[in-house]
Amino acid sequence: MAPTVCRIGIEAAAFLDSRPQSQCPGEEPHAATSRPLTTVSARLAAATALLLPLAASAADVCFFEHYNYQGASHCTSAASGEVGAAVTDRISSVRVPAGTRVTLYQHPGFTGSALALTGDAPNLTDRGFNNLASSFKVASTTPPPASGPVCFYEDYDFRGQSECTSATGGDIQVLADRVSSVKVPAGVKLSLYENGGASGRMLVLSADAPNLAMAGFNNRTSSFRSESTGTGALQVVFIGNSFTHGNANPVLHYNSVNVTDLNGSGYGGMPGLFKQLTVEAGLNYQVAIEAVSAQTLKFHYTSKRAVLDNQRWDAVVMQDQSNLDPAAPGNPANLITYSGLLEKFIHGVDVNANANGNAKANVWLLATWARPDQVYQLGGHWYGQTLEQAATVLSNGYKAAATQNRGTAGMIPVGDAFVRAVGQGVADRNPYDGIDGDKLNLWSGDNHHASAAGSYLEALMAFGRLTGRDPRSLGAGSVAARAMNLTAAQTTALQEVAYRQLLASQAP
The missing domain is CATH 3.40.50.1110 (SGNH hydrolase)
Incomplete structure (x- = not known):
């Protein structure tokens, strides 16, 4: 949604002041008026409510000017873009929808230093990113379903004796210390361990590995763990x-x-x-x-x-x-x-x-x-x-x-x-x-x-x-x-x- 900070802030001020008010570009100035106190109070309450990020759904990312989600804000459901003129280089806190990763970038066009967030950030000073963000990208972290079992092979290029399992972890039963290649289902991150019980040195894979010698892990796998990943990356x-x-x-x-x-x-x-x-x-x-x-x-x-x-x-x-x-x-x-x-x-x-x-x-x-x-x-x-x-x-x-x-x-x-x-x-x-x-x-x-x-x-x-x-x-x-x-x-x-x-x- 487009930011509405300029208009809202000016309207709220106008309710308390009878002087002509400056407007957003392209708007006519307000005429000097005097209003009854009850009218001012009522309209001030309405304006205060408008200062909150209206129309922000649970799926929107919201950027705030001050810590703890205060001050000017900009909310959006876009997958990427600029953070909005009202808060560019002035963001101190961010609301992150559940199941998403928001990456903030220092400069427009997704360049410069970056900060990835997977949950609400009430104080970006703690993360070394206060008043820095100019652009952003949003990605889903909702794990896709696994598309099949993990398969271990005795020889390179998925040849020889094999052992397949849909379990999310455990010890290798047949090919312990004899695994030379692995098939990894889409959307799965697989950790191989040199010892039983998911211990010892480890190798992490997110795709098929046809030759574990390249990874220095040939004939070393004794146990494994797998988990779904948000993007597969x-x-x-x-x-x-x-x-x-x-x-x-x-x-x-x-x-x-x-x-x-x-x-x-x-x-x-x-x-x-x-x-x-x-x-x-x-x-x-x-x-x-x-x-x-x-x-x-x-x-x-x-x-x-x-x-x-x-x-x-x-x-x-x-x-x-x-x-x-x-x-x-x-x-x-x-x-x-x-x-x-x-x-x-x-x-x-x-x-x-x-x-x-x-x-x-x-x-x-x-x-x-x-x-x-x-x-x-x-x-x-x-x-x-x-x-x-x-x-x-x-x-x-x-x-x-x-x-x-x-x-x-x-x-x-x-x-x-x-x-x-x-x-x-x-x-x-x-x-x-x-x-x-x-x-x-x-x-x-x-x-x-x-x-x-x-x-x-x-x-x-x-x-x-x-x-x-x-x-x-x-x-x-x-x-x-x-x-x-x-x-x-x-x-x-x-x-x-x-x-x-x-x-x-x-x-x-």
Whole structure:
């Protein structure tokens, strides 16, 4: 419904004042009049009632100027749009209809920082979003009915002995620790557990997974739980720095329109590539990014918890500073400490309260690549060592964090994939001595960040780990690869590298 605040506010004032009153644009001014007190009182009571959000049904979203649903308001049954001129950038509380999720955006056109609400919010200051909202989207959270049983298979690609069940949870009866692929009904979120009784490490899926080795979960499932989802989408956020968002186009802003940047920076980056890969695979992932250049996981834990608490996440992927610790390169102590604290925060068991904590969220550690400027340049921390040696230090640091923090799902070995690409002759080893004509350069011009090809490989690794899909299934015509200016041959070569690395890297 259209806002009526302007007219109502002026009429109410006019009942108490005999002076001419200003009107909304296009209206004639009221003439000066005097009214009996009884008439003024009666009409004032009527006007006061009108200040409430009239015609707002139980299905309407209502935005309010002040805390506790007070002040000017704008109610609407629209699925998306602007919040209304009367309250743009002045919203302090929101009424959310039952069974819906309302996402507020900082700027018009669903851009900038975002906040998702699944219930009434009487004080947006508590959520770090007071007087910020300019546009919104509404989605249903009413679970659709499950369309069939969950089926577990002994071999990849849904082959071999199978076990199907319509139960919502329990231990695997026949194929315990022998599950290699899973069929997931539409509208169902499935959690696989490595131990009986829904315990131990976990993998969350919302669609068929034809190859659990890609997710590091082959022959590991002993029990499961399933639940209906509102949209079928998995909510995933990538936490990191410029190794996440990229340092230049075509990576930096790629697909940003389909990625929610929680910091309002407008990044697409590797998460934008990941989102496109899920679309190519016919999967439903809602993707967000929370990345700040040069920062550590310590920074994200100490400074970004309020931003990360804006959504209930199903999967979280986080990476630390490129050398693990800028003050002590190669030292994983802070990575271990703060990845553990962030994992507990995401799961809602941290000492700092998380209103949207999700005990079933998958938390992944993305292990980054060795930097040529640190290996081949005098003064680099790994100068005089090989690329493999530097990569091993980084990889071992992430493995230590994943092993010690048992609440994580495991690691995504991107740095190991870079080394594999070099070893298989797909990529050049040392960009400082020139790039061989038949090889890719996985690093950008600063010999520090990933190139477009390197970011595509990074996204392939995340895609395989989170979805249980073989990256090779994306094929030579991958839209994301073409956007990174890769040829068909380069695309399939990088997909093969990702597949081989994921196959070789079972989660800790």
